[in-house]
Amino acid sequence: MDKYSVQQHVQIIKLFYQNNCSVRATFRALRPFYGRHNRPTERTIRSVVNKFEASGSVNKEPTPVRRRNARSAENISAVRESVQENSRQSISRRSQQLGLSQTTTLRILRRDMGLHPYKIQLTQELKVNDHRQRRVFAEWALEQLETDSNFHKKVIFSDEAHFCMNGYVNKQNCRIWDNTNPHEIQERSMHPEKVTVWCGFWAGGVIGPYFFQNDVGQAITVNGERYRAMITNSFWPALADMDINNMWFQQDGATCHTAHATLDVLHEQFQRRVISRGGDVNWPPRSCDLTPLDFFLWGFLKSQVYANKPQTTAALQANIIQVIGQIQPDLCARVMENWTSRMRATHRSRGGHLPDVLFHI
Template sequence: MSIWRRSQQLGLCYSTTWKILRKDLGVKPFKIQLVQELKPADLPQRRIFGEWALGKLAEDPLFYRKIVFSDEAHFWLNGYVNKQNCRIWSEDQPEALQQLPMHPEKATVWCGLWAGGIIGPYFFKDDANRSVTVNGERYRAMITNFFLPEMEVLDLHDMWFQQDGATCHTARETMAQLRGEFGEQLISRFGPVNWPPRSCDLTPLDYFLWGYVKANVYRDKPASIDALEANIHAFIREIPADMCERVCQNWTQRMGYLRRSRGQHLHEIIFKH
């Protein structure tokens, strides 16, 4: 409830209510934290995954360096406008409008992140160089033509590969391809090691990379998809390897939090002071 509404209910002015809350009661305003929804069946799967990861880390404290985490994200061309944070201070109503296309353009980007750096970005496009969404065929083509060659260039061998449970990731043909490349070192839904559903808080791309990149690539307000893609590519290239190392070290901490929470949300991170 807002201070305005509460002050009206109490028959007090806004400033008096604010003084009571802040000065007399000594309380502070806090925002509600938005997190992914978890289903009851998700909790044991998350707990099992956390126990597995901690077991691997007990065997080898540097195990986190042997995982390539992967994910896709959409970057909308008009994504730099946040009307919730945009205010125009004026004596009169400026009647400012922003025209948005009916079907705004977007870039669909894939990246792999490991403790030594970032593989990518890879932009999903059709033969006419237009941005497209991901399906199983395009995802497998990316694995074959981009990801695996990049692994060879970086001399990454005996690595684990992680992906979430998106349909294009878990199609029969895709899983067969990934099993052929990674064998039992595959973390995925329907994989040798099951990736728990609705667990974006457990992958570095969701809890770090995408938000970090989106906070920066819109600063110069790119006017075209090409400009947006150039920004994404340039900014990802600037992320230093030591930052990726720290992000993956944080993943090991999250596994400990996950065990203590018994699969629930990671309160120790969400409400960290």
């Protein structure tokens, strides 16, 4: 009935009463106007007449719009109380307890309460004395920055990392669409092949990489002798074109780094400018959030080098070399600017974790 206009409804009513209120006669009378196949059916004629006799009008009634009352003040209040009691509850569990749909619960949380979902961040556990050592280091770094605003550009950070051949599979983001469950399984070796790589990082770029491996290309453990050989044979030549008279060198507290023989080698180039356990300035343990290799470089590399699914350690090494070669100095400079923000945040938190700062590189 809705496809006919108000004028056509009026015509139907006139013909109906002109033909002695006969639906059949009205149906036949409409043929000259619509033809045999396009005229209103007897059912439509009857509906138009019934509506006219009931309401006295042939105007079309507007389609009622269903009012959405789910985001009512009462439901918003219930969701707000639920969040105050437990802010870590999932959307599905919260909506089930409140008797609301998940969509409504999500809209209330976002639109009406202005909340955002945040993920838990995993970080290194801090021991009892770590807070003091982190605070002392942050205070020292900030003092250096007050004396020299470019101090953050004069520190070379260093570290090693392992890159496994099997890469990383995120089961949460991996979905297989099919009619039946294919029971897809990805096997992982208990002792996968890996690449052990060392890099230096400063505001001017990335130094390296250097791979710890034997004569057949297999990754080997980093001990003091091999670490010192890498410094002498690879790191020193890389510094040949750099003015390191005022540069500092940082390393973590691994045993191969802090051996007396290793520190003696480092002091040959960085006299009284070694940041390390047992060095000229103590590096606080369990502080991966304070070194740019951990909070930036390793994660950035691992997000890139597995893109083409390398099948050999040689291919993985080639990817690492290629990606590092594409890192521009301006990006490294921004990372080191970020490091200065972390020093201030560490000082504010008295050596604790850094939950109050969003770091944008």
